[in-house]
Each structure stands twice: as structure tokens, then as C-alpha cells.
Amino acid sequence: MDTVTARMSAHHKSCDDLFGEAEEAAARADWERAAPRMRAFVAEMERHFAMEENILFPELEAAMGGPQGPTRVMRTEHARMRGLLEILAQAVAVKDTQACLGAAETLLILMQQHNLKEEQILYPMSDQALGPKAEALLRALPAADAGR
Amino acid sequence: MAIASLSFDRAPPLSVPLRFFLTAPLFGAAPGVLLLCWPHGMPVTRYAPELLAATHLFTLGFITMSMVGALLQILPVVAGSASPKYCASGGCVHVPLVIGTVSLAAAFLLGRPFLFELAGCLLVAAFGVFLLMLGHALKTARAHNATVNAIGFAGGALTLTVMAGVALALGLAGVWSGPRWALVDVHAGWGLAGWVAALVMGVAWVVVPMFQLTPPYPRVVTRWAMPLLLLSLVLGSAGVRLGTPALTAVGVVGVGGTLILFAGVTLSLQARRRRRVRDVTLDFWRLGLACLIVVAAAIGGSTVLKPACGARATVLLGFLFIDGFAVSVIDGMLYKIVPFLIWLHAQQVQAGGARPVGNMKEIISNRAAYTHLGVQALSLVLVPAALFWPAMRAPAAAASIASFAVLGANMGRAAWVHRRLLVTRGGAEQDADCAMPR
Numbered sequence: 065m066d067t068v069t070a071r072m073s074a075h076h077k078s079c080d081d082l083f084g085e086a087e088e089a090a091a092r093a094d095w096e097r098a099a100p101r102m103r104a105f106v107a108e109m110e111r112h113f114a115m116e117e118n119i120l121f122p123e124l125e126a127a128m129g130g131p132q133g134p135t136r137v138m139r140t141e142h143a144r145m146r147g148l149l150e151i152l153a154q155a156v157a158v159k160d161t162q163a164c165l166g167a168a169e170t171l172l173i174l175m176q177q178h179n180l181k182e183e184q185i186l187y188p189m190s191d192q193a194l195g196p197k198a199e200a201l202l203r204a205l206p207a208a209d210a211g212r
Numbered sequence: 213m214a215i216a217s218l219s220f221d222r223a224p225p226l227s228v229p230l231r232f233f234l235t236a237p238l239f240g241a242a243p244g245v246l247l248l249c250w251p252h253g254m255p256v257t258r259y260a261p262e263l264l265a266a267t268h269l270f271t272l273g274f275i276t277m278s279m280v281g282a283l284l285q286i287l288p289v290v291a292g293s294a295s296p297k298y299c300a301s302g303g304c305v306h307v308p309l310v311i312g313t314v315s316l317a318a319a320f321l322l323g324r325p326f327l328f329e330l331a332g333c334l335l336v337a338a339f340g341v342f343l344l345m346l347g348h349a350l351k352t353a354r355a356h357n358a359t360v361n362a363i364g365f366a367g368g369a370l371t372l373t374v375m376a377g378v379a380l381a382l383g384l385a386g387v388w389s390g391p392r393w394a395l396v397d398v399h400a401g402w403g404l405a406g407w408v409a410a411l412v413m414g415v416a417w418v419v420v421p422m423f424q425l426t427p428p429y430p431r432v433v434t435r436w437a438m439p440l441l442l443l444s445l446v447l448g449s450a451g452v453r454l455g456t457p458a459l460t461a462v463g464v465v466g467v468g469g470t471l472i473l474f475a476g477v478t479l480s481l482q483a484r485r486r487r488r489v490r491d492v493t494l495d496f497w498r499l500g501l502a503c504l505i506v507v508a509a510a511i512g513g514s515t516v517l518k519p520a521c522g523a524r525a526t527v528l529l530g531f532l533f534i535d536g537f538a539v540s541v542i543d544g545m546l547y548k549i550v551p552f553l554i555w556l557h558a559q560q561v562q563a564g565g566a567r568p569v570g571n572m573k574e575i576i577s578n579r580a581a582y583t584h585l586g587v588q589a590l591s592l593v594l595v596p597a598a599l600f601w602p603a604m605r606a607p608a609a610a611a612s613i614a615s616f617a618v619l620g621a622n623m624g625r626a627a628w629v630h631r632r633l634l635v636t637r638g639g640a641e642q643d644a645d646c647a648m649p650r
Contacts, residue, residue, distance in 0.1 A: 080425050080486065081425075081486060083425075083487075084425050084486035084487045084488065087487065087489055088487070088488040088489055091488075091489040091490070144559055148571075151570065151571075162573075163570070163571075165489065165573065166570065166571035166572065166573035166574060167570070167571045168489075169571065169572050169573060170552070170555055170571040170572045170573075172423070172487070173423070173548060173552045173572070174552070174556070176422040176423070177422075180418065180422065184354075184355040184357065185354055185355055
């Protein structure tokens with residue numbers, strides 16, 4: 065069954081795959097491979113943030129009665145991840161393996177605990193709270209593999 | 213479900229888990245000091261007072277200390293549960309757990325009844341508060357998954373372990389004269405397989421796929437591992453209580469089989485990980501899981517084949533489970549949890565003008581963590597060697613102490629970064645209102 069939880073969780077996995085490929089290439093100092101992989105990963109992360117911040121969160125906040133704590137926390141974590149994505153992109157650009165792996169490790173933990181909260185709580189809550197509106201919202205959310 | 217009642221930003225202040233993580237290495241190093249000081253070499257019976265002291269310094273002082281600290285931190289994330297008053301209650305668990313563990317080790321070494329009574333009271337207080345907090349967190353949990361179930365199971369096993377342990381302590385204090393020795397195996401079984409292994413398994417369901425980007429655990433494993441473990445422990449305990457060795461053997465083989473299944477599946481998932489970079493947590497887990505397979509296979513095999521299993525072998529298997537499996541896995545987890553929490557805290561206080569902390573590896577470097585892994589692996593070779601060759605006692609003790617000293621130094625360095633950030637921000641008291649955004 066197509067739900068917000070299924071669709072967005074699948075996109076998390078898609079981003080994870082790109083992360084793994086980019087990090088491995090950087091660890092091997094294979095910059096020719098690392099640079100495009102990292103660009104693709106950053107682009108997919110931005111697309112995911114945009115889906116949530118522009119479509120999902122506003123709908124959820126409206127359904128629940130205005131901006132609330134959980135979506136605020138999610139937006140704050142997006143901002144932190146954007147900071148690390150910038151550092152990663154910069155490290156790949158200057159071919160700095162240590163900076164790249166340090167930022168990647170930090171981003172991975174931040175990203176995974178963020179995803180866990182969304183997949184365990186926020187997305188199921190969205191499916192429950194949005195009811196019939198969820199179907200229209202799903203049409204607005206791109207498929208998980210659209211960017212690959 | 214009301215979105216406003218969700219508490220992503222109400223996890224405890226960093227000082228709550230950190231106090232547990234900083235104390236644990238001190239207790240972990242203590243058995244090595246005891247080994248160095250034992251005048252007659254390493255005891256080769258599990259009931260030797262020195263060995264009972266060392267065992268509880270490991271299990272209560274390091275393993276449980278670290279697991280309680282980590283649980284207080286991760287419950288809001290894993291269970292999505294509301295957080296009780298962590299600041300005060302963190303201390304309410306930590307202080308009696310520290311003094312209770314020291315009292316218990318001293319009671320074994322000195323054989324003083326009042327120390328057993330003191331230890332019993334303090335540990336009941338520590339675990340009473342902790343189990344109430346755990347119960348509250350699980351009751352208000354918004355996520356219902358295999359990990360939350362496993363944490364609940366582990367909490368139940370801890371309750372039984374503490375009850376049996378207190379009865380044993382009262383027996384040693386001369387206050388109670390119940391069926392003392394029958395309780396020893398129940399206490400050890402529920403403590404090691406129920407509390408320690410079940411919690412590691414429940415946490416693994418989440419963190420192994422998360423940190424190494426492995427496929428998820430097969431649903432059949434996460435669904436049936438805990439019921440199988442529970443059934444095995446109940447059968448084993450019933451066999452002990454009823455004096456039916458065949459029933460006990462079924463329970464022991466069931467526990468061993470469940471643990472081998474868990475370790476085998478985890479190693480197989482890790483082999484298929486999508487994150488291919490070198491990772492110290494992964495390597496600590498592999499070391500720990502290899503020890504777990506050896507111990508579970510040896511215990512299960514000896515139950516079925518009934519060889520003349522010597523006292524040395526029993527002590528060896530206990531050591532490999534406690535220090536080889538549990539301590540190694542916890543070491544690996546600490547290298548993810550502690551630098552991340554401090555990095556996250558740094559992000560919050562950098563606005564106050566502190567020098568930025570760019571990433572987790574600037575808090576604890578790969579080299580420092582891998583040095584620890586090497587020393588830990590060395591101690592897992594030398595301590596068993598000392599069981600059979602007394603001349604190895606001093607090098608074994610030195611390696612064991614060094615392993616926890618390196619861990620303590622790494623944790624201490626991380627805490628120093630945290631402290632520096634607080635000072636820059638303008639005072640440690642501000643930690644209290646610096647709850648981590650979960």
C-alpha cells in the first residue's frame with residue numbers, strides 16, 4: 065500500500081545508497097568517482113528536505129493546528145544536515161579525505177537518528193492525521209527513485 | 213495522536229548519560245588491578261570471592277553502568293516516549309549504583325555481612341528508580357517495534373536478576389537462609405542472557421542497519437528471538453528449581469542457539485553492508501560477536517556432549533562472554549554515541565562564541581579508537597592465557613587495565629571538549645537547560 069511512510073522511507077534508503085557510494089569513493093581517494101556521487105547525494109538530500117518542508121510539514125501542521133515542536137525540530141536538524149553537506153561538498157572539491165570522512169561519519173549518525181524519528185513516528189502520524197488528504201499529497205511527492 | 217505532545221526535544225541533558233560513560237571505564241579497569249594484586253594467581257573457580265568481586269565490577273560497574281546511561285539517552289529516540297525528570301533521576305540511579313557496586317565488590321573481598329546488606333539496599337534503590345523510569349518510558353512509548361519489546365524484556369530480566377541477587381546477598385549477610393546456590397545460576401542466566409544479551413539484541417535491530425547501512429534484520433528473527441530466549445530461560449530456571457537437569461539442558465541449549473542465531477545473522481548482515489569504509493564500531497562488534505559464538509557454542513555443546521568441563525573452562529567462558537562479547541560491543545557503541553552527543557551539543561553552543569567542533573572524529577580520532585580496539589583484543593588473548601599459565605598474570609592484568617585506561621582517556625578527552633564548550637559559553641550550570649534536540 066502506498067503511504068507517506070512507505071514512500072518517504074524508501075527515499076531515505078535511496079539517499080543512504082548514494083551516501084555509501086560517495087563515502088567509499090572518498091575513502092579510496094577516488095575523486096573522479098566521489099565527486100559525481102557526492103553531487104547526486106547532496107541533490108537527493110535537498111529534494112527530500114524540500115518535499116518535507118514545502119509539502120509534508122505544512123500539511124501536517126495545518127491538520128494538527130499550526131506549527132508545532134516536532135516539525136520545528138525536524139527543520140532544525142535539516143539545517144544541521146545542510147551544514148554538513150556543505151562541508152562534505154567542500155572536502156570533496158579540495159580532495160581532503162580526512163575532512164570528508166569525519167563529516168560523513170557525523171552526517172550519517174545525524175541523518176539516521178533523524179530518519180528513525182520520522183519513520184517510526186512522524187510519517188505514521190502523517191498517514192493517520194491526513195486521512196483522505198494523504199492521497200493528494202502522495203501525488204505531489206516524487207517517487208523515491210525519480211532522481212536517480 | 214496529538215503532535216504537540218510529541219517530545220523530540222525533551223531528551224536529557226548531556227551530563228546525564230556522560231556521568232555513566234565516564235564512570236564505567238574506572239570500574240572496567242578494577243578487575244585488572246585485582247588480578248595484579250591477587251597473591252595466589254588467578255582463581256580458577258567461579259565461586260572464589262576475588263572472582264565474584266571482579267565479575268560484578270564488570271557486570272554492574274561497566275556493562276550495566278554503560279547500558280543504563282545509553283538507555284536514558286536513546287529511549288526518547290527509539291521509543292518516541294516522553295522523558296521524565298532525567299536530571300534528578302539520573303543522579304538517583306548513578307550515585308547508588310556506584311556506591312552499591314563498590315560495596316558489593318568490597319563485601320566479596322572482605323566477607324563482611326554489613327557490606328552485603330549495604331550493597332543490597334543501594335542496588336535495590338538504584339534499580340528501583342531506573343526500572344520505574346524504564347517502565348514509564350515504555351508505557352508512554354509511541355513506537356511499538358521489536359526494539360521496544362526487547363528493551364521491555366531486558367527490563368523484566370533485570371528485575372529478576374536484581375531480586376535473585378539481593379536474595380543471594382542477604383544469604384551471604386546471614387539474614388536469609390533460602391535455597392541459596394540454586395539461585396546462583398538463575399541470577400547469572402537472567403542477568404547475562406536476559407538483561408545483557410537481550411538488550412544488545414534489541415539495540416542491534418536498530419543500530420546495525422543504521423550505522424553500517426546493512427539490510428534490515430529478517431522479520432522472523434526480530435519477531436521470534438525474544439520469545440525463544442524467554443522460553444529457554446524459563447525452562448532452564450524451572451529445571452534448576454525442580455532439580456531436573458534435562459529441562460535445564462534444554463533451556464541452556466535454547467539460549468545458546470538463540471545467541472548463535474543472533475550473532476550469525478548480524479555478521480551476515482554486516483558482510484552485506486552498503487557502507488564499505490573502515491569503521492571501529494563495526495570491528496568492535498565483530499570481535500564481540502565472534503566471542504559470543506565461541507561461548508554459546510561451547511556452553512550448548514558441553515550441555516549436549518557432557519565432557520568433563522573443568523573449572524578453568526567455566527571461568528574462561530564467563531570471561532569471554534562478559535569482556536569479550538558485552539564489553540567489546542559496548543566499547544564499539546560508545547565510539548558512536550559519545551562523540552555524536554558532544555558534537556550535537558557543540559552545535560547548540562557555538563552560537564555563544566565557542567570554537568567550532570567540525571565533526572565527530574575531531575572529538576575522538578580514528579587512531580585513538582583503533583588503539584583501544586588493539587589493546588582490547590590483546591587483553592582477550594592474554595587473560596585467558598593467564599588462566600592456564602600463571603606466569604602470564606601480570607601482562608594479562610596490564611593489558612586489561614590498559615584497555616579500559618585507553619577507553620577512559622578517549623571518553624575523558626571527549627568530555628574535556630564538552631567542558632571547554634560549556635566554559636566558553638559561560639558556565640557549567642547552563643548544561644541543565646541544554647536538552648538535546650531529539
